[in-house]
Amino acid sequence: MTTYHQDRHWDIFCTVVDNYGDIGVTWRLAKQLVNEYQIPINLWVDDLNSFSHILPSLDPKLNSQVFNGVTINHWTTPLPVAFVPGAVLIEAFACELPEAVKQQLTALHIQTPKSVPLWLNLEYLSAEDWVDGCHGLPSMQASGIKKYFFFPGFTPKTGGLICERELFAERDAWQRDSANKLQLFERLGLKDIQAQDTVYSVFSYETDSLPALCELWQASATSDDKIHALIPKGRSLNSLQHLLPCKVDELSPGQQIKLDNLTLHILPMTDQQGFDRLLWSCDFNIVRGEDSFLRAQWAAKPFIWHIYPQEDDYHLIKLEAFIKLYCDNLPPNIADTWSKLNVAFNQGEQSAVKNHWQNINPVSLPLLQHAKDWPIDAINAADLATRLVQFVKKSYDAALI
Amino acid sequence: MKTAHEVRPGNVIMFEGSPWVVQKTETTRSGRNAAIVKLKLKNLLLNSGTETTFKGEDKLEDIILDRLDCTYSYFADPMYVFMDAEYNQYDVEAENLGDAAAYIVDGMEETCQVTFYEGKAISVEMPTTIVREVIYTEPSARGDTSGKVMKPATITGGGTISVADFVKVGDKIEIDTRTGEFKKRV
Structure with missing residues (x-):
């Protein structure tokens, strides 16, 4: 990975499983990262109809649109909007990334490994003890790219909880x-x-x-x-x-x-x-x-x-x-x-x-x-978005040493 | 290929051209029933360790190495010594036994599988099911007989596992070594 620049965009992929839960969390996170950290965010969502229930001004027929500074892209196969790798790639709640995106990452890893985005799996929230021991661990992928598990949670050893500053x-x-x-x-x-x-x-x-x-x-x-x-x-x-x-x-x-x-x-x-x-x-x-x-x-x-x-x-x-x-x-x-x-x-x-x-x-x-x-x-002193940004910065810093 | 959910201590998996022996597995459940598997691994080339996490259905490349049926012989700190049918002895580092160490007891008769990498014994896989005696557990708190209420128990060898509330000191119990779970009283 190269030096982390805050102006490089992040991609968040989300599949809607239960109407408002998964998309609710990712939409809040996307808005907060834009509002509080000025990070350009692309939010890829597979079900814009469900999304429109919590964002009534969203047009489910459009492939790409911007709300609250977040670019919302319709996630279909094939992707209607080209995926351009940014600084960070988040698969929300263990959703499976599009095959084309994974292939793109693999090719990038072979050609210019330093330009591969930091790949994170944002997991579900749990108060169980085991979360402390799993948060932040890498997951070695067959492609050779490391994906990191990011667990929300209630203790300082976890990824924290989504909560806007104000x-x-x-x-x-x-x-x-x-x-x-x-x-x-x-x-x-x-x-x-x-x-x-x-x-x-x-x-x-x-x-x-x-x-x-x-x-x-x-x-x-x-x-x-x-x-x-x-x-x-x-x-x-x-x-x-x-x-x-x-x-x-x-x-x-x-x-x-x-x-x-x-x-x-x-x-x-x-x-x-x-x-x-x-x-x-x-x-x-x-x-x-x-x-x-x-x-x-x-x-x-x-x-x-x-x-x-x-x-x-x-x-x-x-x-x-x-x-x-x-x-x-x-x-x-x-x-x-x-x-x-x-x-x-x-x-x-x-x-x-x-x-x-x-x-x-x-x-x-x-x-x-x-x-x-x-x-x-x-x-517990820091919310999820703050800990996420810190995690990304540390990961980039560690890769440079 | 095995899924992360199927991998167990003693297996060897390949990553980035290096063989890694699985020392410990820990399976938990995330939201919506998805399994998360945490593995403690040791790189057999560099002798370095790491911890890593997978989705339960992630595919891992396991490699088939030479294996021998052996029985446990004795402990010579920090090595566990195993013996095959021809009385050849093999030393396995305690660290490489991972979870299996909790089930090793003097005089045990179960046949284990010792795995070799470049002629060196690197790990031990226990039989899927073993029987051990409970040497300590609190008396039943609620008189529950359903098997759904659990409590901790120490077994011969010193390991601790969760057992059904009705299990008493002196009971022999069946344990699934893949998960460390209590199966039944025997």
Whole structure:
């Protein structure tokens, strides 16, 4: 590798697996690298239709377009836009690079090895211990090129967590004035929500836990303490079909389903900034996967994490690993209830979910305080983009010695 | 070719024209069920070590070297000494045994495969399944009999593995040496 110049572009390749998760993470990272480090970024995405749900101004029919300073290229076979090797090449979440790109890298490695980009595999986020030992390790490829595994994580030995420089300041300013949340709800077409009402956001996979919680919320809401559950069209609502007046596909954003003093609101799709603000504005968030899971932590509000289900219940090991970290500074009784609530929700155990939810209400203030303190602990001095840029610079420096 | 997931300690793989012996494998799961394999390798030409990570389905070029069925004889620090059917002895550096060292015990009868590179014994591959006695483990905490709740246990030879909650001190257990996982009580 030659000397690292910040004006050389980076390429990020992303395949959309589950609508908004993988693309959500890579889109945030791409924007942050442009905004905070002025690095030219080409983001290659295979499914622009899904991408357009979180970037509504994106035109899925265009092969190349620029938003927020990021060049977004449609990744098809063959590539409609020529791939030009830059300083860094990131395959997001172990996606397989196009064969033509790999061939180009191999040819470059034979002809001018110093011009081969630093090749990184950006992996999924996990709180498990093994991540410390795997982050930053090379992977020797048959071509002779080394690819490095970059693991997001919660400890100083990992690649850190995606978090924009000004995010916490913006969040604090937002949360200081309750008028912000009411204006946001209005802009999203969510009617009849008052400042004193309790508001939950729900963005989960299908689960039996949701009907149980709705039943509980319906029973506990009163005319003086109304509850609003904000739910986008999609997988969460599939679990609540029995409460809906029509099929999920036929629901419209802004539509309300009233269940006594509980109101289910159908959320419109929103961009990433809008989603952050929604999480900041709710009293409790139920989130899923990786991107919304992290954003819920940055929202400084209590949450349930519905983790992506894996074979042999392996996801429960990942959930336990996070719970262990998150609960480290929590009073034992609160930690116990919060962790049991999360485990029960993920296992779809309806009576346990209800039981633990009821138990967590009386301790919501300490839990809220913990949710406010946690982001500072979790960010661990440096966010992912900062650590990524440092890693790239060190790799280039090491190659020159 | 083997996938990274199939590689096990004792295998020798080629990279950039050099043979590397696999000393240790560690398989974990990333998001969406994808396996990640961490390997500890030793370059047989330079005698230098490295750690590396692969996707589980990455293809690696394994090379077939001479192998001999041997039994463990004794330990002469830092060498483990193995013997073939004709009573020839072969020394293997403790470091090159990797994970297998945890399963080596005096008097063991299992047949191992010793691998040779340019006439030198470089690694040992254990049988896929071995039986060892549990010499220490905490009593069952929850009375679980399903086999899903696990706890640590020390086995003869000093290694520690995760076993089912119902396993007791003195039990003999079957272990998969490829993964280090408890299989069943025998």
